[in-house]
Amino acid sequence: MRVTKRTNIAMRVLMFCAANNGRLVTKAEIAKVCNASENHLAQIINQLAQLGYLHTQRGRNGGLQLGRPAEEIHIGEIFRELEAPVPLAECFADVDNTCPLTEACRLRTALNDAAGAFYATLDPISLDALICDNKPLMHILQPVQPCAAARVQADLARAG
Template sequence: MHLTRFTDYSLRVLMYLAEPSNERTTIAEIATRFSVSRNHLMKVVQELSHLGYITTIRGKNGGLSLKMAPDTIHIGQLVQATEHSFALTECDGDDDACYIASVCRFKHIANEGVTAFIAVLDRYTLQDLLVPECRSRLRELKLIDSVESCL
């Protein structure tokens, strides 16, 4: 399974905004820090705002800020909200696509694995991704290299 770039950027934006020194920032600043497309980031920010994770304020003194406390943002819920599909097989949802679908159990086993994956992610919050050791590293680098480096 591979998470989309959209989910990756969603995590990055939330982690960046959760950093205490980043009370309010702009899409342009985040795009520059992560060297990512401003247009793609605009779509991510729009979705995160729609989902209630962040607040966006337009205008000269506007910007982005975290709307929820980091310890209330569950990673599994975020991943489910930003991923469009968790289908691991082509036949998922379409038994007519395969002539052995009636006797094949792989689709069900794969779905069980995805459910377990989400359950594990849901045990962690955004706060868990920002352990104290990572806060100093984030300040030092002025960006987040990867989620794995903070676990």
């Protein structure tokens, strides 16, 4: 099974927001840290907001944050929501299925079982579990704020 780019980026957005809990983050921050275009992010952020995973605030002091606590967001749920429209194989597509074996194919059943196992593995994992006690990830996802960076530079200048 291959995860779509949309789901991959959506997970980056959610992890970034979880790592920066308690403040509004901007699309530009996420784009820089998560290596994604702001245009693509806008579409994904909109979808995540419609699904209730994100809360967005427009305006000069706007941004986004998680729509509910990270421990209440489960990865299997996210993947089902975002990957559901993508058929695992041609035989799962309602419109584009041209396979003449669909009705008798055991591979289709095996693929369906495998997809079920994939989601069942992700179901118990919360967004919080992905970031909690993950110092290397937090180091990447919590960029130094400009004012904090300026304070650090000023402290270094005074000490040196």
